[in-house]
Amino acid sequence: MTKDIKQVAVIGAGVMGAGIAAHIANSGTPVLLLDIVPEGAKNRNAVAEGAVAKMLKTDPAPFMSKRVAKLITCGNIEDNLDQLATCDWIIEAVIERLDIKQDLYRKIDEVRAKGSVVSSNTSTIPHATLIGGMDAGFAQDFIITHFFNPPRYMRLLELVASGSTRKGVIDMVADFADRKLGKTCVTCHDKPGFIANRLGVYWVQAAMVEAMDRGLTVEEADSVIGRPFGIPKTGVFGLMDLVGLDLMPHVQGSMAGALDKSDPFHAIYRESPLVSKLIADGYTGRKGKGGFYRLNRDGGQKVKESVNLQTGEFAKSEKARVESVRFAGKDPRKLMEADDKGGLYGRAVMAKTLAYAAFIAEEAAHSIVDVDDAMKLGYAWKTGPFELIDTIGVDVLISMLEADGIEVPALLKKAAGKSFYKVEDGSLFFLGFDGKYTKVTRPDGVLLLEDIKRKSKPVVGNRAASLWDIGDGVACLEFHTKMNAIDAELLGMVKTSIRTVKKQFKAMVIYNEGSNFSAGANLGLALFAANIAAWPEIENLVETGQETYKALKYSPFPVVGAPSGLALGGGCEVLLHCDAVQAHGETYIGLVEPGVGLIPAWGGCKEMIRRWAENPKFVKGPMAASAKAFEIISVATVAKSAMEAKENLFFRAGDGITMNRNRLLADAKARALLMVDGYEAPEEFSYRLPGESARVAFEMAVDSFHRQGKATDYDRVVAGELARVLAGGDTDITEELSEDDMLEMEREGFMRLVRNEGTMARVEHMLLTGKPLRN
Secondary structure: OHHHOOOEEEEOOOHHHHHHHHHHHHOOOOEEEEEOOOOOOOOOOHHHHHHHHHHOOOOOOOOOOHHHHHHEEEEEOOOOHHHHHHOOEEEEOOOOOHHHHHHHHHHHHHHOOOOOEEEEOOOOOOHHHHOOOOOHHHHHOEEEEEEOOOOOOOOEEEEEOOOOOOOOHHHHHHHHHHHOOOOEEEEOOOOOOOOHHHHHHHHHHHHHHHHHHHOOOHHHHHHHOOHHHOOOOOOOHHHHHHHOOOHHHHHHHHHHHHOOOOOOHHHHOOOOHHHHHHHHOOOOEOOOOEOOEEEEEEOOEEEEEEEOOOOOOEEEOOOOOOHHHHHHOOOHHHHHHOOOHHHHHHHHHHHHHHHHHHHHHHHHOOOHHHHHHHHHHHOOOOOOHHHHHHHHOHHHHHHHHHHOOOOOOHHHHHOOOOOOEEEEOOEEEEEOOOOOEEEOOOOOOOOOHHHHHHHOOOOEEOOOEEEEEOOOOEEEEEEOOHHHOEOHHHHHHHHHHHHHHHHHOOEEEEOOOOOOOEOOEOHHHHHHHHHOOOHHHHHHHHHHHHHHHHHHHOOOOOEEEOOOEEEEOHHHHHHHOOOEEEEEOOEEEEOOHHHHOOOOOOOHHHHHHHHHHHOOOOOOOOOHHHHHHHHHHHOOOEEOOHHHHHHOOOOOOOOEEEOOHHHHHHHHHHHHHHHHOOOOOOOOOOEOOOOHHHHHHHHHHHHHHHHOOOOOHHHHHHHHHHHHHHHOOOOOOOOOEOHHHHHHHHHHHHHHHHOOHHHHHHHHHHHHHOOOOOO
16 A cells, blocks of 8 residues: 555645655655745745755754755645646645635646545644535545644644545555554544544643642643653643644634534633733744743843743743652652642643543544544653543542532543453453443554563563563563663673573564663763772673673674664664664664763774774775764764664664654564574674874864864863774774774773763763763
8 A cells, every 4th residue: 555655745835844745755755845936036936945945954853864855846836736646645734724725625636646645734624624615536535634743753643534535545645654654643533623632732721721720830830740640841831832832822712613612621711811922922932932931041141931820920940849749750640639739730630631531532533542642642641541541540530520520421431440441361452432342453563562561471581671572483672771771780681681592582673662772871870880989890880781792793693673762872882783773763873972971882982983894885994984983973973863873874774764663673573584594693893993193183183173162171081082992092004903802992991981080070960960061
C-alpha cells in the first residue's frame, strides 16, 4: 500500500502546511508546496519559498537534515495547480474558512489524477460540512488528516472518513503515515474536535478556570497539573505559551459553538479578559513576547517572570512549593486525596477531565485505547486518561465525582468494580463500550518489549539491565536505570549478556522503551567518587567500560543497537561498538563529554577516527580523520536526528532508520537476523596518526576560538587532552598504534581531567542545572 503514495502535494505554506511538507520530505518523498501569489510580487512563489527558507533556520528543526529540503518543489496555486496531476495525495492546509476550502477543492478536482486522495488538515470543520455540495467522485476520495504541531515531532495523526469515502483510502494514507512519517494513526468519528482536541481543550479550559477561581499562581498550577499526573512539566500554562495564546480563543470558541448545549464543556467555558489583554499586548506565547511566562531583562540578566492571574501584572517567577505535590510524587490518587490547595485544585481539574474522557469516548472514538493514544501522542501525557483512571482506581474516581456533585458518565459506571485494562495470560485487554473486554492488538510488524515482558521473565538481569528473549534466536538487552545512565552494574550485565547470548542465542539487539536510549555515564556516582578522592575506583570503572565495549564489538554474534531519544556520551559509545544500528528517526546522539570537562574514554575517540579514516568519500591522509573527529568531539556535537547522525558518522551509511517508534524493535530484530548467516566479528584496526604536529594544530585552532570569545579558559584545557588522544600522543605516522594503545591514551587523559577542579565544577553544575558550565 505504501508504494501507492509516491508524490505528495501540500497547499498552504503556513506554519502547519510547511511543517507537513517538511516532514513528508523527511520520509524521502517528493512534495509540491503551493500557496497564493502575493499581490504585486515579482517572485510568484515567494510565499512557499519563504516558508522553506524560514524552516531551514528554525529550531527545533522541521527538517531531519537540511539536505531533504531539496525534495520540496515550491509553486503557487495560480500557475502550478496542474502539477497536482502527478500527486497521489493532496493535503489542503489553508485558512479555516469553508468557502475558501471548497473553492480550492473545486479547482483541485479539475486537475487531480483519478483516484488520488485529497485531505484537509482541519480540526474545527466537520468532514460532512467540508464535502457538502461537492460531487460524489471527489467525496469518495476525500478524508480529514489532522496533524499535530510541530508535524515532525508529534506522533499523532487523526483520520476522519465518511460513509461516502471509498474503501482503501484510509488504509492507504494510514500505512504511508505509519511507516514513512512515523505516525500512530487514530481513526475518529466526525465529531467536533475529534478526540485529542475535544478532550485537550476541555482539560486546558478547566485548568485555567479553576486556577483563576482558586487563586493559584501559574507556577503552582503547572506543578500540580504536571508530574503527579504524568503530564509534561510545562503543565497547562506553559503548554499554552508553547502552543500560542492567540489560538486559544479561536479554538475554545469554535468548540463551544460546535458542541451541543448539553455538553459538559459549556459548564466550564467562559471567555477570559486576562487572555484577551495578554494577546492584545503582544503576549501570544513563546512565538511573541511571552505569555503567562516571559523573560524580562533586569540589568544585564534575563529574569523569568509570570503573570498574576488575578491582577494581570508580571512579577519574578517563584518556584512553586505545594505540599501535596511533594507528598504525592508520581501518585495521582495521593494528590487528589490531599486537602491543601494543590490537592483540591488537582482534583477539581483532573476529576472533571477524566469524567469528560469517559463522556466523549464512544461519541468520538472507536475504543478507549484510541482515546489514550490520542492524549499520549497529541498532548504528551505519559499515560492516557483511562490508564490514569485505573491508576487512581475506577471506584475511587466515581466516589470523588459523586462527592463533588459531578455526573458520573455511563462508561465509568460500566467499569465500576473493575478496571479499564486488565492482563490475562500475559495479554493486555481493554474494556469495550459494550462492557466486554477485548484483547489489545498491534499492527502487523509492530513488536513491543512491554508486550514481551507481560508474558515472560528476563533470561538474566539485575537492577540496571535485563536480557529478554524476543524470539527467533534473538535476545534484547534492555537498560532500565534512571535516564538509562551507565554504571558498573549495567556494564556487568552487558558482560553477562554477551556470555549468555553466545551460549543460547544467534544475535542481540540493544533497545529499550524509555524516553531515552542512554544519557551516558552516571555523573552523580563519578562526582561522589571524586569528592572522596576514590581515583582507583574511577579508573577501574573507565577500564571496565573499555573492556566491556570492546567485548561487545568483537563478540562472536551480531549486535544491533536500536536507539531512540538521547544517546549521549557512553550511550553513544555503546552504539559505536555495535555491528549495525537501526535507529529511530528522532535519535539525538553525540560524544558530549567535553561539556562536562571530560573526554570520551570508552572507545569513542578511537571509533570516530576509524569511521572517518574508513569512509570512502572522505579525504585521505594522516591528518584528516583525526581533525574531523576533533572538530566533532571538541564542541560536543549532538546530531539532532538519525539523518544528521549519519552525516557525522555516529551512524554508518548502511545503518537503518525507522520512522515509527513502535516498529523499531521489529526492524532491529530483522536486521540482526539478516546478519547471522556467515557472521564474522570485525577485525581489529591499526592506527597511523600524525602525532605532535596535529596536536599543536588542534590547540592552535582552539586558541583562535578562545581569542574570539568562542572558547573558555577551561575549554582549552579539555581540548588539549582531546587533541593529545586524537593526534596519537607521542607517535608519528611511521608507527602503528593498536586499539588498546588508543584506549590507554583515552583513559590517561580522562583521569587527568577528572582530578581537575574545573571538571568537577562542570559536572556539579550539570547535575544541578542540566546545563553546561562555561568556565
